[in-house]
Amino acid sequence: MNIETDTATLNDESFLEWVGIKRDSESKKPTSDVTYFTCLKMMSETVAKMPWKLYQKTNKGISEPIDNDIARLMKQRPNPFMTPTTFWNAVEMNRNHYGNAYVYVRRKFKRKKYGGEYKALDMWIMPSDRVQIIVDDKGIFAGKGKIWYLYSDEYSGEQYIFRTEDVLHFKTSHCLNGIVGLPVQYILKQTVEGVIESQRFLNSLYKNGLTAKAVLEYTGELNEDAVTKLRQTFERFGAGSQNTGKILPVPLGMKLTPLDIKLTDSQFIELKKYSALQIAAAFGIKPNQINDYEKSSYSNSEMQQLSFYVDTMLFVLKQYEEEVNYKLLSDDETEDGLYFKMNEKVLLRTDSKTQMEILKEGINNGIETVNEARRKLDLMDMEGGDTLIVNGTYVPLTKVGAAYDKAEEQDTEENSDSDNPINEPNTEGGENTDQDEQEQETAETNEPDTDQEGGEDDGEENELHKKKSNEKND
Structure with a gap:
């Protein structure tokens, strides 16, 4: 020019x-690799699609989600220009690509009758490559050993210093000092660069119409200018995708021999696939999530989704919740039992049939009410649906085993009766003493009077004796 x-x-x-x-x-950036980009996309979209909810722990358990100013800030509008989905998607993208994500929380002091408190107004993402962490080990700003965040505006050139209480800092798991996280692109720099170069080689083949390099044989001596002109002539007719399928004229005395380089001989596909799996493993992404179903199938994808949540996302979600609860909620709100939680159930959604079976089991076993199940299906509440219902044969937990206790008492009474029968007098003076005495008196009353009967017999004998004596005298 x-x-x-x-x-x-x-x-x-x-x-x-x-x-x-x-x-x-631009083509040498890690994001130009499809595997690296897919991993960033998968991680950021997973975090973005989980809504935030504010709960409260009480003596009776955990309450329903609370709706207040700070809750609306998290689930409706972090700032006037971003929805929660785009906001948290950008935060997670910065965290994975740069190793750290920074969110500035703008607050305003709200006066009360006695004192006051800082109220969060909105939240703003600070590009990670424009933020520098400063450890004040000399006490220059305010307090020795505190951490400050220096942000340089790329448009105005101005610099701002923020307290650690006003910045939500999310980092990767690869963090050696506990303050600054390291990105995957730094850890796997050689692997990512190798994948990028392999893609550049493949693009070059496409650009040349899948034509490999060739050797031009000729007889005679040619100077450098002649060789250059001859090479350019052949490239004009034979190189490039626009010349694919065209006839290449070769002058007399010259021979064009292509170099037979096969991708299968160099195991190009296998090496590229291996590099892709390495990058995905560094992010914690499962092979099926980068469309590699060689060792998996659609039938076990649900278990792999559960494994992705437990092995990969659980650490990320726990870090987000800890940072948000510590820096967004005041001490009074924390003491009252308020806490933020991401709804991870969106990751474990199943098919409609399985979902209905789960809801049915929860209702029949008294775990949730009918209206609670209907809310999960985005249905309106029904009258009488806020009462827990169970099978009529169920008993309260406090009365479990009562029937067995009654049976044991009956067995004990029967054994006691067999040891002390009613008809046998109790010589030890037990409960049957009065009954035995009564039976004895009754027996004595019914017994005949022997003295009276004996007198009557003697009178009859005397009369017979007198009668016989009179008969003899006659």
Whole structure:
């Protein structure tokens, strides 16, 4: 480009090369690799689709989600320009790509009758490459050993310093000092660069119409200019996708021999797939999530989704919840039992049939009410649906085993009766003493009077004796 006569825009190739910027530098970024980009997309969208809810712990358990100013800030509008989905998607994208994500919480002091408190107004994402962490080990700002965040605005050039209480800092799991996280692109730099170069090689093959390099054989001596002109002539007719399928003229005495380089011989596909699995493993992404079903199938994808939640996302969600609960909620709110929680159930959604079976089991076993189940299906509440219902044969937990206790008492009474029968007198003076005495008196009353009967017999004998004596005298 002749800078004295020619004009060019800021995007012209000539101008970019003149100032030392090459257009192909964009293709060397990690995000140009499809596996790296897919992992970033998967992680960020997973975090973004989980809504935030504010709960409260009470003596009776955990209450329903609370709706107040800070809850609306988290689940409706973090700032006037972003929805919660786009906001948390950008936060997670920064965390994975740069190793750290920073969110500035703008607060305003709200006066009360006695004192006051700082109220969160909105939240703003600070690009991670524009933030510098400062550890004040000399006490220059306010307090020795505190952490401050220095943000440089890329548009105005101004710098701002924020307290650690006003910045939500999310970092990757690879964190050696506990303060700054390291990105995956730094840890797997060589692997990512190798994948990018393999894609550039494949793009070059496509650009050349899948034509490999060739050797041009000729007889005679040619100077450098002649060789260059000859090479350019053959490239004009044979190179590039626009010449695919065309006939290449070869002058007499020359021979064009292509170099037979096969991708299968160099195991290009296998190496590319292996590198993709390495990058995915560094992010905690399962093979099926990057469309690799070689060792998995659709039938076990649900278990892999559960494994992704437990092995990968559980750490991320726990970090988010801990940081938000510590820096967004006041001490009084924390003492009252308030806490934020991400709804991880959106990751474990099943098919309609399985979902209905789960709801049915919960209702029949008294775990949840009918209206609670209907809310999960986005249905309206029904009258009488807030009462827990169970099978009529069920008993309260406090009375479990009462029937067995009654049976044991009856067995004990029967054994006691067999040891002490009613008809046998109790010589030890037990409960049957009065009954035995009564039976004995009754027996004595019914017994005949022996003295009276004996007198009557003697009178009859005397009369018979007198009668016989009179008969003899006659």
